[in-house]
Amino acid sequence: MKKVFNYKLFVLLLGLSIFISCQHDTDELLDQEATEIINDRVDAKWLASDNHPVVQLLYKRGYEKGTIYETEDHFLAPPDLLYSKDINDYDLTATGDIDVKQAFNTGKTVSLDRMRINVFLDNSIGTDLQTQSVNAINELNGINNCALFFVRVFNANQAQITIRSDFGVEPNNVLGRAGFPSNGRAFNTVTLNVDRLADFGANIRRNTIIHELGHCVGLRHTDWQANRERSAVNIPGTSANDTGSIMWHTINGGTPFTGGDLVAFRALFPRALRMDVVNEIDEYDYGEIYVVDNVFVDVFTNGSYTTSATLNRNVNVSYRINVQEYNHTSGTYYYNRNRTLTAGSNRYYIDDEEEECSPYQGETCTYENLEIRLASSIL
Template sequence: MKKQVLSVICCLAVAFMFASCSNKSDEQKAVTPDPISADVLAQIKANGFITDNVVKTEDGYLVEGDILLTADQLKEKVSSPTLRIANDEQYRTNYLVTALPRVITIKVTNLGSAFIAGADTAIARYNRLGLRITFKRITSGTPNITIKGFNQGPSGGYITLGSSGFPTSSGNPYSTVKMNTNPAAYGSNPNVLYVGSVIQHEVGHCIGMRHTDYMNRAYSCGGSAINEGNGGVGAVWIPGTPTGPDANSWMLACSNGGNRTFNANDIIALKYLYH
């Protein structure tokens, strides 16, 4: 997740405008990004992901701002449909967490108290839904998901807030959520509900959720509409959900910069997949 910043030169101030979800490498490098081959871009598009501003990292390719796709994931054949809610849809990925019912363990490593409390907030919000996946924070042993920090300042008018990836083909959740410890991300005294909302969003990716406004990121982020179709992945509308824009979803590409949790359609989507 990343925050857009606007510099006000006359008073040498910086105003935070809105937060959006972005997945970048842990350290900003003052080098030209590695070029992305046409074959890789074609694979990304075939899997239903936007190909603008793809970034190559040591772990794979960062797409749609905050999503890591590994080389193995790009090679996998696309077959299962996505989950759609409304014109600005709720989507899932090709793979979901399996072996249900299941407890997914989360460990917060080398982060301050606000991140620990934020993780507990996100966990409690998921567990209140009565899904067949539940979450539990642990302090020892090997977790299913590790929440760890990185420090990266603003770049290009944005600052990264958090990042994660999608479930594996074996049915396990993505194993890492990265949270930015740079003071420009959350301030010197991070708001627990804000941090918890970002963690909640990134965990949503870990269990297979796409951005709600994947088909038109301008809905939450502003700017020009981006719509590349579903990339041959397919879409399944959930009866009883609206056919208009779905405001305040926890998986919108750009957040409101503060506390955001599940809306009614988010709950329908999660229960459809995991109840």
């Protein structure tokens, strides 16, 4: 079903919302879908093969057969979601639905030590959508007590997220698409239906971009069950009936955030963490080396890392100690560990890194490096 925007009705009814996207018409002929050439690039889509392991997984998680499309880079799923083609990017242990209100993807949020997110605005979206993208970034950065901090960059190689045109792939009822984080990092692409968005006002364009950036950091549709999405986790204090939510499957043209949206952003991203390694022991004795470094995380209000703050929610830190062996033997292995940071401090000890080495024949040197895999708010 396609929605037609009526400007006069919009003026009279400020609460009117339009679909960002809805399910594809599965009877639609692919050869009738136009493609658009922008900056010498053409994107195309085709119906995905049922045999692909990611497609099979999406079917198991509730999508109907015949609704998954494919491009060179992603799978496209209704209503506005992009999925990686690499099966290794998915949590294959997730099963079943959890009764939720407003929700985010299970285990798929941006790590709290990656709250500074660089955004590149591709020329393919045009000047106006670049302006609205900046406005969207400013709205998100304006949420107080939320650690997310988006920064526009002008070099694509510096970006964690690129906002670009759909290059004519999407039908009129899809205004934009994005996907969910993996390995604690934001999803790297937002695609916008540039031609269709030109039909709407500035607030609709801005709010569409906010919605898609919300997906990139881990927010699900508030009405995810109606869209046949699965494996979501409750954000306490939000409402399943919040039709004005920026993450509803439709988008409004007014103020972007409801009270429930603000609760969700603040709960998921309460503070920004930054790792600090402090040397504790340096011992050098006749060529033998023994070094111990303490690893801490410091707490900041957001990903600008300018203002120190007290952690205001308990946080779970999943981390890995990578071990490199060299000299007499060689190889790598790692230990996975977890630590809970209890709210109330601005600095937390995580673990030690050690380096130990002897030059004598038959000895093995080891070097440890601590890597935070995911730091997430405990809801």
